[in-house]
Amino acid sequence: MDYFLSEEEKMMVETAKEVAITKMKPVREEYDEKEEFPWDIQKEFAQAGLCGCYIPEEYGGFGKGIMGLVLVVEELCKVDGGAALCLAATALGTLPILISGNDEQKKKYLPSIADGTNLAAFGLTEASAGSDATGMATTAVKDGDYYILNGTKCFITNGGEAQTYTIFAKTNPSRGARGISCFIVEKGTPGFEFGKKEKKMGIRASATRELIFNNCKIHKDQLLSKEGHGLMVAQATLDNSRPGVAAQALGIAAGALDEAVDYARKRVQFGQPIASFQGIQHMLADMATQVEAARALLYSVARAIDAKTSKRTSKESAMAKLFCSETAMKVTTDAVQILGGYGYSREYPVEKMMRDAKITTLYEGTSQIQKNEIALNLIKESAAKNS
Ligand SMILES: Cc1cc2nc3c(=O)[nH]c(=O)nc-3n(C[C@H](O)[C@H](O)[C@H](O)COP(=O)(O)OP(=O)(O)OC[C@H]3O[C@@H](n4cnc5c(N)ncnc54)[C@H](O)[C@@H]3O)c2cc1C
DSSP states (O other): OOOOOOOOHHHHHHHHHHIIIIIIIGGGHHHHHHOOOHHHHHHHHTTTTTTTSSGEEEEEEEEOHHHHHHHHHHHHHOOOOOHHHHHHHHHHHHHHHHHOOOOOOOOOHHHHHHHTOEEEEOOOOOOTTOOOOOGGOOEEEEEEEEEEEEEEEEEEEEETTTTEEEEEEESSGGGGGGEEEEEEEEEETTEEOOOOOOOOOOTSSOOOOEEEEEEEEGGGGEEEESSSOHHHHHHHHHHHHHHHHHHHHHHHHHHHHHHHHHHHHOETTTTGGGGGGGHHHHHHHHHHHHHHHHHHHHHHHHHHHTOSSOOOHHHHHHHHHHHHHHHHHHHHHHHHHHHHEEEEEETTTTHHHHHHGGGTTTTTHHHHHHHHHHHHHHHHHHHHHHH
């Protein structure tokens, strides 16, 4: 289908495709197997100019917004949904600065993220605060011109590898959701250490690690937005970043569909290619329809975010993430089915795609949390219309 991409967008897609096929594909199994962070791949992203696709030109980026991010992430994830995360999770860690940072903070951090020399990470989750971020225990206590951070974040993508961290902590625990603030914390700040590294089902090339703050002293200039506005920063970030997860899911699904069609054409059973069996054809038709529907929804949500036609896009972003991630699970599971026993073998990429797809239904809010967000907005809209 033609989505009427601009010439610049088409060029970005072509560049991402080239990097994915020539640089990522030959090493994707190796990185997955070794559970190693793909610095070589990150350098390729940087060299190709992909890291700044969503960052405004005035800060050294390509200025292509959320649509730019979606297009690049989709293309990279068609080949490897794990290694691509060094770029995608950096976007998640960068968006709080992009959305809520002042000009000085933007000038300080965005250019090195745009040129790919610096990675970022987003630190919201804690052991007792997953879906309910307000349950966080990390505190930031004001001390003159400084804040003192104490607490532990878990499951942080790019943890240990990134230089720049956007961290959420309670500055006023008695105020609940309004007592949370967001800070930029740099790797190497005394009192900021890295803890346990997760061993995961999928996206194994991505680092997922604990961040430990032990009397970590940071200057008040590192506060993003205002004290107490942290949860709003997180929500606005997720409205913009969930399409990135949706793009990861879409890319994985599209990659698995390509593998399944190719295999079905070549695999002969009962004297004919399995692609000639209607049972297989119908599975492929359903997979292709789901992938295209996911793409159409995601692209229109990304365009709407970039057009800034409405103040919030929480419902639409949640819909895109929900639909694309659930599609990725269905399509990758069917791809494994079409490859039969070989689909279950590590010799073929679809088992990795199925493992990698699962995370997209979990992080940045599980599918249940996306449904809560969609329903809450529907009810609010109806109340506003009918009041
Ligand atoms: C590989 C990986 C990378 C991650 N990267 C990051 C990162 O970079 N930064 C970061 O901050 N976090 C990150 N996370 C954390 C991730 O966002 C959380 O795991 C996720 O939000 C879910 O939280 P939880 O695991 O505590 O599950 P829980 O919140 O304990 O949920 C458990 C189950 O209960 C359901 N549930 C919870 N509340 C409700 C409700 N109100 N209604 C219906 N069902 C509900 C959930 O859907 C889920 O099925 C990452 C996680 C993983 C696994």
